[in-house]
Amino acid sequence: MEILGADIVRAFALLGAGLAMGLGAIGPGIGEGFAAGKACEAIGRSPQEAGLLTRTMLVGQAVSESTGIYSLVVALLLLFVV
């Protein structure tokens, strides 16, 4: 079996895409769940503020999501550009 240099680059780019998206999903998943959990706790304490608390939760989760989206972008770049 002959392995060309270009094949090695392509193969490692695909492995890198998998690792980028896989590891990149750990942090946002845990962080967003933590935000959702605390929001549920807060809504239980003061249900009349549910709208405000849900909004705040979604803003916080959106910021936490950003690194997941960076990972997705890098994974797609590695898949389709490299």
Place this chain on the structure above:
Amino acid sequence: MTGIEWIQAASVLGAGLSVGFAAIGAAIGEGYTAGKANETLSFRPNLVGEILKTMLVGQAVAETAGIFGLVIAMLLLFSPMEGKSVLTAWAYMGAGLSMGLSAIGCGIGAGLPAGNACEGIGRQPKVSGQLNTLMLIGAGVAQSTAIYGFLISLLLLYKQLPMEMAIVPAFSMLGAGLCMGFGGIGPGIGEGAAAGNAVSAVARNPLTLGLMTRSMLVGQAVSESTGIYALVVALLLLLNI
């Protein structure tokens, strides 16, 4: 070594990785549930039947991720290897990693609402039915990434592969397994944390059950998003071959 020996080596390694990693999460989740149940029983010994029932149901849900890992390990160990491409070895390793790693998060995640439900029943025995329902919804959503991992493992196990060995498809399949495996950890734990706190909040204030179910599902849906990105990237890697 011949091709078939490589495939055998990869299948036993993949089986070990699958059931070994999957056992981590399930055991942590079930231990958390049992600990909370014991803690609650120490000051509410008269509720023993109710709390034990909730504990066992919650532990059974947390166990499913471990059982998925066991199923994939058995499929890897007893799959036919005669006349298969050497690329199958890489697919088997990817399948084991995908199922094993993704089950870690889901086992831990399913244990958190179950433990908090045991604690909540000690606090509000009258709403044990509602607490059980909310616990099962939350733990069920937390299992979703283990199901994605199971799906990617089955796709890797039964994929038709070209006969000649090439490095690009080999790394692509390993990457798909690692992507879905690691990608399943975070959403599983996060969704479990959301469900756990929702169950505690209902136990404190049972009137908010409807509102809490809605808030919990919204939060879990956002937390699920990175798991879905991982599934998409893994499917793209698989379709590339």
